[in-house]
Amino acid sequence: MDMIAKWFLELYETTGINLTIVYDAYDRQRFLSGLGMTVYLSVVCILASIVIGAVGAWAQGSPLRVVRGLVNGFVVLFRNTPPLVQIFFFYFGLGQILPRIEDVDGMRVPILTNVQWAIVSLSLFAGAFNVEIFRSGIEAVPRTTTEAAEALGYTRFGVYRHVLLPLALRICLPSLNNNLVNLLKTTTLAYAIAVPETLYVSKQIWTDSQNVPVMMIVLLLVYTALVGILVFIMHRWEKALAIPGYGQGGAR
């Protein structure tokens, strides 16, 4: 470790490329914790947004007009407004209206922390898109396949869970993939409410170390790698779900 740190210190002294995140223990720790926060936000929001998408798409098929209207309203609201505005709305708007609670030390604190608000906001944002993505998959499943399940006695939920959703998921995975990539990148907006994710800690680091261009390049590389990992996982999932003789799984 010392060897590497020494090498990067020398690199700075000879070339001016100042990677404090490697040779400075404090900056390294800051940067890693920011990276951890980005991964945490991404994983939680991806899972939550998939659940929102699956539940929302099911509710969209409800026989009750009120339920369908609510889902469509939700989709319009979150698809037609900028995600940064949504985050501000939740943190500054809703966060201020909601009553405060007493924590263990007797301090009056908001019900949700900035990290929690970021998760709520980003999950709903991506979830709204996922509802539409799942819907596109559901609509591509032949009506007759659903009918066969109904004829076997499946309830509406049973049809959705055992037939529609598994098939729809396979059809819509490429679009879902796109949206989740977008979601991962959108976690940088949590910066605006001081969530210490990668961009936020990088800004602290470049302010302290005056290495803005270097940190910018680091950021680009980090996000390229993070999205690369996500895409890799999604492709593995796509492969695992491929059905022999059906769609892309045809060539086994």
Place this chain on the structure above:
Amino acid sequence: METTPVTDAPSSAGWTPDQPLVRLVDVRKSFGSLEVLKGVSMDVAKGEAICIIGPSGSGKSTLIRCINALVPIDSGTIRVEGQEVNDPDLDKLALRRKVGMVFQQYNLFPHRTALQNVMMAPVHVLKQDKAEVEARARTLMAKVRLADKENAYPGELSGGQQQRVAIARALAMRPDVMLFDEVTAALDPETVKEVLVTIRELAEEGMTCILVTHEMGFAREVADHIYFTDAGVIVEHGPPATFFTEPRDPRTRGFLSKIL
């Protein structure tokens, strides 16, 4: 025939096996302004195999799809073992476990293997024990002569094989009556036979079968009773011996002369 297990739902009160298993009385159905069924009545006794034939658009498919409530009717009554199908409080599960259905396009679940297709509904819908269902599913796969295809996905099977899996899938629910909706219409001529053989065996074992078909030779051979529909009404019906040789109605004669 398998014996009916004690776990099966009891028949609706008042129905006895000597009454018609399926009874349609003056059934009417319109899609928008198009009246597809204009007062259809029909009785199907337990153990009987009946064939519904007739020109395209005469309401044959709609007719059998009404029997398991896939299509709601406008008026009239349909009773399956005394249970009224058009009752607004209909217990659809109770009805559909009694009525198996096989479709023209097979409609297997493509993400599940053949064996899983057969097992799914008894496990998910009837909550039956998985091991017991699996044993039954294997027996059924052997019955439709596909024991070696248990782990194949529907996309890897031929049309005739898929259709036989679909028959096994419907039988796994241990229905009292089977509906066949033009089940050979999408098949290659050479695979039609393998499906028809399976259906004939079922009928001979005493399964109550209602078939919509264009296979006249098969209808003649298997059916106890033939119904001829045209323009939403039953024009004529009778046992195959008299139906095919001495059709009374000119419409029946016209239809038969075109296809025989």
